[in-house]
Amino acid sequence: MTPVSETSRNVISSERVEGTTVYAANGDKLGTIDDLMIDKVSGQVCYAVLEFGGFLGIGTDRYPVPWSMLDYDTTREGYVVPLDKPTLDGAPRYAKDEVRDYDPDYRNNINSYYGVGPL
Template identity: 70%
Template sequence: MNPSYAYESGDVISSDRVEGTTVYNEAGEKLGSIDDLMIDKRSGQVRYAVLEFGGFLGIGTDRYPLPWSVLKYDTTKDGYVVPISKSQLEGAPKYTETDVPVYDPDYGRRVNSYYGVTWLP
């Protein structure tokens, strides 16, 4: 089997399939879609899903790193659901596509703290 066709198998999924997946809040409102995944180099675990939110038709959008642990996949929506309102997201740590921050421990603590997630380096 060609690995490029193995997008889903059992409990794993290719990052190609995660990127572009819609993200909703618990009220069912579409917040945006997954733009990127940030993976811990040492453990191999996904740390953050970067949500693309705002703008119009992909222009002027910002990127919001969401701790991976806050995303829950909903098969009925074929997307991820997060316990975050649009107003809460608007005040969250964000960056533009061309101004990606360094994901160092201080930045990770700031992002995780905003969402009430315990930082585990």
């Protein structure tokens, strides 16, 4: 078996990222990553789509958060964002069953809300 190099440990399958818990800086669980939005041209992840609320997937909202805001915490085995629940509650979101177009206006709305530059 070939040993895993240190650099390859920084690369992960999107399948393993989806379902990972996202925490606020104070340790509160905010939700889980349901999806990743990837720029078709650059190949870079732009947004982690967080999911929380609802029951058995009914009434669940999806919250796109700029990927640059997430930091992986090896102790928690999850991502940490500099947000709290009230901030996330006011963020751009859409229903789980809605197909959302990430057009430039929508992306600008997300980025503006979180105070990040264009991705």
